[in-house]
Structure formats: structure tokens, C-alpha cells
Amino acid sequence: MIKIPFLDLALINRQLRSDLIDAFTDVIDSGWYVNGEKLNSFEKEFADYCDAAHCIGVANGLDALTLTLRAWKELGKVNDGDEVIVTANTYIASILAITENRLVPVLIEPDPTTFNISSKNIKLAITKKTKVILPVHLYGRLAPMGEIMCIAKEHNLLVLEDAAQGHGGLLDGKRAGSWGDAAGFSFYPGKNLGALGDAGAVVTSDAVLEVVIRRLSNYGSSEKYVNKLKGVNSRLDELQAAMLSVKLKHLDEDTRRRQVIAKRYCKEIKNAQIEILPFAGDDHVYHLFVVRTKHRKKLADFLESLGVATLIHYPIPPHRQAAYPELGQLDLPITQQIHDEILSLPISPVMSEEQVDTVVYACNSFTTEV
Numbered sequence: 001m002i003k004i005p006f007l008d009l010a011l012i013n014r015q016l017r018s019d020l021i022d023a024f025t026d027v028i029d030s031g032w033y034v035n036g037e038k039l040n041s042f043e044k045e046f047a048d049y050c051d052a053a054h055c056i057g058v059a060n061g062l063d064a065l066t067l068t069l070r071a072w073k074e075l076g077k078v079n080d081g082d083e084v085i086v087t088a089n090t091y092i093a094s095i096l097a098i099t100e101n102r103l104v105p106v107l108i109e110p111d112p113t114t115f116n117i118s119s120k121n122i123k124l125a126i127t128k129k130t131k132v133i134l135p136v137h138l139y140g141r142l143a144p145m146g147e148i149m150c151i152a153k154e155h156n157l158l159v160l161e162d163a164a165q166g167h168g169g170l171l172d173g174k175r176a177g178s179w180g181d182a183a184g185f186s187f188y189p190g191k192n193l194g195a196l197g198d199a200g201a202v203v204t205s206d207a208v209l210e211v212v213i214r215r216l217s218n219y220g221s222s223e224k225y226v227n228k229l230k231g232v233n234s235r236l237d238e239l240q241a242a243m244l245s246v247k248l249k250h251l252d253e254d255t256r257r258r259q260v261i262a263k264r265y266c267k268e269i270k271n272a273q274i275e276i277l278p279f280a281g282d283d284h285v286y287h288l289f290v291v292r293t294k295h296r297k298k299l300a301d302f303l304e305s306l307g308v309a310t311l312i313h314y315p316i317p318p319h320r321q322a323a324y325p326e327l328g329q330l331d332l333p334i335t336q337q338i339h340d341e342i343l344s345l346p347i348s349p350v351m352s353e354e355q356v357d358t359v360v361y362a363c364n365s366f367t368t369e370v
Contacts, residue, residue, distance in 0.1 A: 023242035042241040050177035052203040054210040057236025061186025065097035087117040088335040119147040137166030140287035145179040165287040254349035
């Protein structure tokens with residue numbers, strides 16, 4: 001029986017082993033491990049890739065979001081108690097970044113056809129306290145950014161893209177990260193562009209914002225031992241920057257392979273018990289391939305019995321987490337149903353056609369009688 005891991009990170013990185021080791025050796029031999037040439041190079045490469053003017057490497061994706069909101073507070077654009085509109089069916093990091101800045105998350109129901117943030121519900125949620133819209137490019141599909149930017153312009157709102165799952169994603173020819181006032185990326189190892197440890201970045205074309213975020217991430221300092229802000233230590237180190245520069249060169253090729261697999265899943269999985277979101281073509285980078293079923297545990301157990309690993313992204317929505325009792329009374333039936341029914345199938349650039357065949361066969365063989 002073929003065993004199909006959910007994501008084979010060892011194989012993904014093994015294919016680039018020689019280049020990664022060369023990059024690693026360069027950093028070791030340089031004697032410079034923080035805020036050096038490797039970071040400068042990657043920041044320029046990733047900014048260019050995202051069609052943005054600036055990239056600031058930080059420690060992780062959560063910090064990318066948190067520091068951007070913090071920078072807007074330092075600039076007087078956002079104040080304690082202001083509201084940030086965000087989709088309710090996101091990973092908790094999106095919410096943590098808001099509350100860490102003493103801002104108020106306004107959770108709204110997603111579009112049930114895409115699972116992404118709903119422009120209609122954004123409009124309904126805007127109040128006098130609203131200052132930011134935080135769209136999440138969930139699973140690798142961009143939120144409806146054209147509509148969102150029009151809403152933001154009309155109401156004088158800031159837009160922070162949560163692009164942790166959206167590396168390379170497109171909408172109307174524009175990259176994830178080039179739409180909003182800023183975007184936060186995660187380079188967690190399992191992301192489409194993954195480091196060999198925690199890593200993240202902010203991209204923006206706002207030169208003033210770039211200076212403040214960079215200062216905040218470096219103890220509040222732009223000049224050594226001169227601290228103009230109460231900052232933190234959140235820096236993308238030289239080793240991870242070097243790894244990411246190697247892997248960035250292969251991102252588009254890897255994305256095309258993900259899209260081929262996704263197209264096969266959408267076309268070939270034909271089971272009335274499994275609902276699949278419509279294929280989104282070359283715009284969707286398919287960080288995850290998520291299906292929906294009213295028989296999730298049965299399906300997951302059945303696939304596991306045939307060697308197919310699955311995961312749930314995510315089993316508990318933020319408003320039902322113990323960390324947020326103040327959100328527990330929210331009535332969000334669409335969000336709750338999504339979290340109760342979704343299941344992620346394996347998808348990665350190193351999957352073989354035989355492995356894809358197995359996933360399709362397994363899904364099509366599933367019955368509720370199992």
C-alpha cells in the first residue's frame with residue numbers, strides 16, 4: 001500500500017539539498033549571522049517578487065501582522081480600542097495580532113462559496129471605530145481585494161493582507177502583498193515558501209511604514225544603541241534568509257505543480273459525500289486543498305486506512321477558543337459549519353502521479369457505510 005504523508009518536508013528540502021547546504025556554508029563562513037547581506041538580498045528579492053517596494057524580514061508570520069498594526073499605532077493612524085474587521089474562519093494568529101495591539105477584532109462570516117472574507121459582510125460591519133480591514137488569503141486563494149480596496153478607499157480604512165498562505169497568489173494579475181497598505185507573510189516550514197524554521201516578513205510600498213516596522217522589530221532602533229521606540233526583537237536571521245533565497249527561485253514551479261494536482265482533484269474526485277470548492281485556476285496557489293463533508297471523521301479514518309494522511313485546518317474557530325471567552329457568544333453559523341466539516345487532502349509539489357491517483361481513488365471509494 002502506498003503511504004501518502006500529508007506533507008513530505010524532508011523530500012521537498014532534499015531536492016534542494018546541495019543548494020541549501022551551499023547557502024548555509026556561505027553564512028557560516030561569513031561570520032555574520034544577523035542583519036547581513038543574505039537578509040538584504042532576500043528582502044529585495046521577495047519585495048520584487050510581490051511587486052512591492054519594501055520587505056522587512058521578521059521572526060514569524062504572527063509578528064509580521066502584529067508589528068504592522070503596532071507601527072500604525074506609532075504613526076497615529078490607529079488607536080487603542082479601534083476595530084479591525086477580519087473573517088471569522090481564520091487561524092487564530094490573525095486575531096492574536098489584533099488583540100496584542102489592544103485593538104478590537106470584529107469577526108464576520110465568510111463567503112460560503114469561497115470561504116474567503118465577504119465584501120458584503122465587511123460593509124455591514126463598518127462602524128465609526130473601524131480603522132483596518134484584515135483580509136486573509138485563506139488556503140492560498142486571494143480575498144476579493146479589488147472590492148476590498150474600493151471599500152477601504154470609500155471609508156478611509158487601512159488594509160493589511162494576511163498572506164501567510166498566499167505566497168505568489170494572483171488576482172487580476174496582481175500578486176498577494178501588492179494590494180493592501182501592507183501584507184504579512186509566514187515562512188513556517190510547511191508554507192508554500194517555507195524556511196527551515198520560523199520566519200516571516202512584511203511587504204509594503206509605504207516608505208514611512210517600512211522605517212517604523214524595521215525599527216520596531218529591532219528593539220525600536222535604527223541606529224545601534226539609540227532606541228527611539230519601545231520595540232521588540234523580531235528579526236529574520238541570515239541562515240533563514242539564505243534558505244529562503246534558494247527556495248524562492250523554485251516557488252513558481254512548485255505552485256504550478258500544486259495547481260496541476262488541484263485540477264485533477266477537482267475534475268476526478270466524484271463523490272456526493274465530498275464537496276469540493278470550484279477550481280480557481282492559476283490565481284490560486286493551493287497552500288491547502290480543502291474539501292467539505294458531513295462525515296469528516298469517517299472520511300478521515302477511511303483515507304487513513306488506505307494510507308492517505310489528512311489534517312483539519314482548523315477544527316476550532318477563534319471565537320470558540322478558550323483564549324477568547326469574550327467572543328464566545330458570537331453567532332457565526334457559517335463559520336462553525338465550515339470548521340465542523342472541512343478536511344485537508346495532501347497536496348505538495350513532490351507528490352507523484354501515483355500518489356495523486358491513490359488520493360482520488362480513496363476519495364471516490366468512500367461511502368458512509370464504512
